[in-house]
Amino acid sequence: MYIDLKELALREAAKMHYPLFYNFIIYNELLEKDENYSLTDFKKFNERLDCDIEYQQPSKLISKIINFNEID
Amino acid sequence: MEKSFLRINKNERSMSLQHIDLKKKELVVKRNGQTYNLLDFNAVLERRSGFTVQDLVNDSQVLEESLFHEETSYHKEHVLKEANELIDFIHYYIENTSVKVIGKYEHRKLNKLKVLYLATSLGLSVPETFVVSTKADLIRLTKEYCNNIITKAISDGVYLFTNLHGYYSYTERLTLDTITSKLSTSFFPSLIQKEVKKLYEVRSFYLEGAFYSMAIFSQSDKATQTDYRKQGKAKLASRMVPYQLPDATSALLTKLFQVLNLTTGSADFMVDEKGEHVFLEINPVGQFSMTSIPCNYQIEKIIAEKLSCI
Structure with missing residues (x-):
């Protein structure tokens, strides 16, 4: 599954106040949390890493599978 | 290699600072009901943030509420400055009482333009x-x-x-x-x-005088030509292979790391169509696994050995 990317529109009047790369910021809507998929939030101590690992389902899922060839 | 260690992650909510006592040489934190004097540890690897403001401020939402009359943000900025001053010292104290230190908290951020200026003055080719x-x-x-x-x-x-x-x-x-x-x-x-017209890119992880380099073939995909992080639909990953920097480039880059007083970091290069290595920047808290895993360098093991050999 790929996520549609859009260009962030800057107001003409605002453009002069931002660095150039702000003209090329892209964004995507994050996927909705799947209420049917319930990964219980929990914390577990990992002895090998000697630290807590927190398992938490975010309210919005983030995916890195995005296609930069097709930006609206 | 059997060494006990403590890993402190950013925003680790289960950890809290208990106290610092300069005379007794104590910097005590509590985590999962157990207390640790961080000055008892004799080696440290600094990477990214470590302690953060969130580790010190119990409820940062409280800071969003106004405190002073006719002023909405002074208290928040003031408390954050207080926290950052303390965090600076915590890292400084740990590093200065450790026998072995890889990376430094104060080096977590480099000025890109300063680095380019220094690289040029040392003779590295830069855009x-x-x-x-x-x-x-x-x-x-x-x-x-x-x-x-x-x-x-x-x-x-x-x-x-x-x-x-x-x-x-x-x-x-x-x-x-x-x-x-x-x-x-x-x-x-x-x-x-x-723009450097590249044949390929090079990411070179530096650790105490040694380079672990990787070539990234990102030129053939239109999406990754200008920035290899922009992966297209056809290829979700550019080809990455072990690589050795030319001796002259390696010598100049070593000098740059020394001038910047860095013991570790990741340097980025573009190799242009003439084969010249064009230096782009150094990331002082670079993600070494992105080089270690594709090239099978086992950098994490090398770091662990260096921290243990004291």
């Missing part, structure tokens, strides 16, 4: 670099370099996740068409570089 703020200057550079210029952030690019959206910025190619149709007459001073 032609400018900071401009007018469309007229951009058009002049575009013509001078035949439509081959790029812009990117002087500091960090945008990488932001709100509740509903993810926002990203990358290195972008500027063409005459884009400049005339899309950009304003003047703008915030921005970093411009002559």
Whole structure:
């Protein structure tokens, strides 16, 4: 599954106040949390890493599978 | 290698600072009901943040509420400054009482322009670099370099996740068409570089005098030509292979790390169509696993051995 990317529109009047790369910021809507998929939030101590690992389902899922060839 | 260790992650909510006692040499934290004097540890690897403001402020939402009359933000900025001062000292204290230190907290952020300036003065090849703020200057550079210029952030690019959206910025190619149709007459001073037409990219992880380098073949996919992090649909990953820097480049880069007083970090290069290694930047808290895993360098094991051999 790929996520549609859009260009962030800057107001003409605002453009002069931002660095150039702000003209090329892209964004995507994050996927909705799947209420049917319930990964219980929990914390577990990992002895090998000697630290807590927190398992938490975010309210919005983030995916890195995005296609930069097709930006609206 | 059986050594006990403690890993402190950013924003680790289960950890809290208990007290610091300079005379007794104590810097005590509590985690999962267990207390540790961090000065008892004799080796430290600093990477990214470690302690953060969130580790010290119990409920940062409280700081969003107004405190003083006719002033909404002074208290928040003041407490955050207080926290950052303490965090600076915590890292400094741990590093200065450890026998072995890899990376330093104060080096977690480098000024890209300063590094480019130093690299040039040492003899490394770097892209032609400018900071401009007018469309007229951009058009002049575009013509001078035949439509081959790029812009990117002087500091960090945008990488932001709100509740509903993810926002990203990358290195972008500027063409005459884009400049005339899309950009304003003047703008915030921005970093411009002559685009290096690359054969491939090199990411080189430096650790106490040794380089662990990787070539990234990102040129054939249109999406990754200007910034290899922009992966297209056809290829979700550019090919990455072990690589050895030329001796001359390696010597100059070593000198740069020494001048910057860095014991570790990741350097980025573009290798142009003439085979010249063009230095781009150093990331002092670089993600070494992205080099270690594809190239099977086992850098994490090398770091663990260095921390253990004291």
